[in-house]
Amino acid sequence: MTIVSTHGLEIFRNQAPILAVDDLDIGRGERVGIHGGNGSGKTTLLRVLAALEPTLPGQVTWQCSPDQLTLVHQDPWLFRGSVLANVEYGLAARRVKRTARRRRAADWLERLGATHLLGRNVEGLSAGERRRVALARALVIDPRLLLLDEPLAEIDDQGVQAIDLALAQLSDTTIVIASPVGLPDGFIERTIELVAPRERASRV
Amino acid sequence: MEFLVEGLREAVRLILRGDPQVIDATGRTLAISLSAVSLAICLGLPIALLLARRRFLGHRLLLILFRSLLGIPTVFLGLVCFGLFSRRGPLGPLDLLYTPSAIVIGETLLALPIVIALAHGAFTALDPRVSETARTLGAGPIRRLLTYVGEARTGLILAVLTAFARCSTELGIAMMVGGNLKDRTRTLATATALETGKGEFAVGLAMGGLLLLLATGMTVLVAALGKEGQKNT
Numbered sequence: 001m002t003i004v005s006t007h008g009l010e011i012f013r014n015q016a017p018i019l020a021v022d023d024l025d026i027g028r029g030e031r032v033g034i035h036g037g038n039g040s041g042k043t044t045l046l047r048v049l050a051a052l053e054p055t056l057p058g059q060v061t062w063q064c065s066p067d068q069l070t071l072v073h074q075d076p077w078l079f080r081g082s083v084l085a086n087v088e089y090g091l092a093a094r095r096v097k098r099t100a101r102r103r104r105a106a107d108w109l110e111r112l113g114a115t116h117l118l119g120r121n122v123e124g125l126s127a128g129e130r131r132r133v134a135l136a137r138a139l140v141i142d143p144r145l146l147l148l149d150e151p152l153a154e155i156d157d158q159g160v161q162a163i164d165l166a167l168a169q170l171s172d173t174t175i176v177i178a179s180p181v182g183l184p185d186g187f188i189e190r191t192i193e194l195v196a197p198r199e200r201a202s203r204v
Numbered sequence: 205m206e207f208l209v210e211g212l213r214e215a216v217r218l219i220l221r222g223d224p225q226v227i228d229a230t231g232r233t234l235a236i237s238l239s240a241v242s243l244a245i246c247l248g249l250p251i252a253l254l255l256a257r258r259r260f261l262g263h264r265l266l267l268i269l270f271r272s273l274l275g276i277p278t279v280f281l282g283l284v285c286f287g288l289f290s291r292r293g294p295l296g297p298l299d300l301l302y303t304p305s306a307i308v309i310g311e312t313l314l315a316l317p318i319v320i321a322l323a324h325g326a327f328t329a330l331d332p333r334v335s336e337t338a339r340t341l342g343a344g345p346i347r348r349l350l351t352y353v354g355e356a357r358t359g360l361i362l363a364v365l366t367a368f369a370r371c372s373t374e375l376g377i378a379m380m381v382g383g384n385l386k387d388r389t390r391t392l393a394t395a396t397a398l399e400t401g402k403g404e405f406a407v408g409l410a411m412g413g414l415l416l417l418l419a420t421g422m423t424v425l426v427a428a429l430g431k432e433g434q435k436n437t
Contacts, residue, residue: 050340052336052339066342069340070340070341070342071336073333073336073337075333076333076337077333077334077337079337079354079355081354089338089341089343090341090342090343092347093341093342093343093344094342137341138341141341
């Protein structure tokens with residue numbers, strides 16, 4: 001069963017193509033890796049799947065509601081304030097009660113090996129710590145479609161192990177990862193190889 | 205020179221003694237300016253956010269208009285308000301002329317372009333990931349709005365303080381539509397002008413000193429917050 005599919009997808013910026021993808025069907029619970037060189041459109045494809053890029057009607061079809069998908073940017077933005085408030089953000093948007101929010105946020109930080117960040121403010125966190133907080137913030141809302149842009153960059157070995165373990169336990173969640181480097185062998189079930197549109201044109 | 209020093213001494217004595225005239229004008233200045241700035245925030249923030257997040261016909265024109273109104277002379281604004289509130293003016297039947305409400309309305313018009321132009325700058329300077337992150341975490345329109353305000357808060361506080369400093373120290377509007385009536389519409393600025401004109405230099409200096417304190421206090425706060433904002437970016 002498909003959770004998201006694309007048809008004749010092409011994205012232009014300043015009238016130049018920045019992404020061209022063959023028709024794509026991503027199934028429920030599937031773990032997909034996106035590979036490709038610089039400028040091949042990996043991040044743009046994730047943004048399209050996260051409904052952050054305008055597309056023509058019919059180019060992308062989702063079989064989940066908008067609040068069931070989430071994206072973790074390559075360089076995630078953390079809102080000003082505490083780590084806890086950040087991790088709870090999506091739950092607060094879903095009107096989850098405060099005690100349940102706290103419990104679930106603490107639980108996900110623990111699973112990602114980041115319990116020590118619970119009482120911290122986001123200011124002064126390292127790049128790797130910011131990434132882990134952003135990942136906990138995305139995972140805590142239990143998304144059906146999780147889009148990750150280079151999730152393991154700048155994370156230490158211990159962190160990578162914790163994240164690998166946490167992601168491996170998400171059996172019902174579809175995970176699409178751009179540049180899935182550092183994940184255990186066999187984690188990615190299918191690979192999409194992107195080619196920069198100008199290279200595609202020269203190959204034809 | 206002696207006259208100046210004596211005036212300054214007397215001014216300090218009046219402030220320290222809590223002279224009723226000084227206290228009264230200070231309280232009224234604060235109340236009027238705070239009301240005007242609060243109204244300008246309520247009206248201006250949604251407009252600033254709309255201008256920052258949407259493009260529509262006349263968008264650029266509106267931005268230019270609000271920016272050009274930043275330096276509007278208060279005496280001109282006072283004149284316009286006088287025309288509106290005077291008996292033969294369109295708002296004459298409301299009988300607002302020479303009331304604190306008239307000054308509040310006039311100062312709201314003074315503060316509005318400041319709040320809009322500076323808040324627009326603060327909102328447009330926000331990283332695009334702020335709205336994208338809020339959206340992909342399922343935040344609805346109200347939560348997104350609160351998130352933008354929270355993330356842009358240094359710039360927004362700067363806007364509010366700048367508007368407050370301009371309102372609390374302005375003379376033109378308070379004089380033209382307030383009329384400088386004792387116990388009713390006298391503010392620190394109008395009292396300073398009046399007392400000095402009457403030859404009560406020490407009282408004028410006390411009022412002017414408090415006004416200066418208010419303005420420099422705001423400037424220091426604005427500068428401190430500006431540094432804070434730079435640190436956070």
